[in-house]
Amino acid sequence: MLFSQVTDVAGPPTRQRVKTVGEFIRDYIDEYGPAYVAELWEAYCNFCNSLDYNQPTYSSFRSTVYVLRDEGLIALHHTEDTSGGVVDRHYYDIAGSRNDSRWRNVWKTT
Secondary structure: OOOEEEEEOOEEEEEEOOOOHHHHHHHHHHHHOOEEHHHHHHHHHHHHHHOOOOOOOHHHHHHHHHHHHHOOOEEEEEEEOOOOOOOOEEEEEEOOOOOOHHHOOOOOOO
16 A cells, blocks of 8 residues: 555545655665765655655755754765865765654654
């Protein structure tokens, strides 16, 4: 099943994403190794397109990556110079537990 049904008291059931952005990032890095933000965003946009989801903006996606980093779930693995030399490319790898509940919703505050 690609979608789970969420019942909203104000209306009909809505589709819930099978995988959150955090879970996608965790699974992508698990499968492909350390990755940089634009690489992760492009892969997530392809994932969204394949399931007919709306894509996040690059800015909102990058913010999620930074929150994952600040929460200790991912960490800087290494940097590489880019061809233009303007900004270094930062590669991130998993630093926290793959089973941490924050992967599901890193924005949730307790």
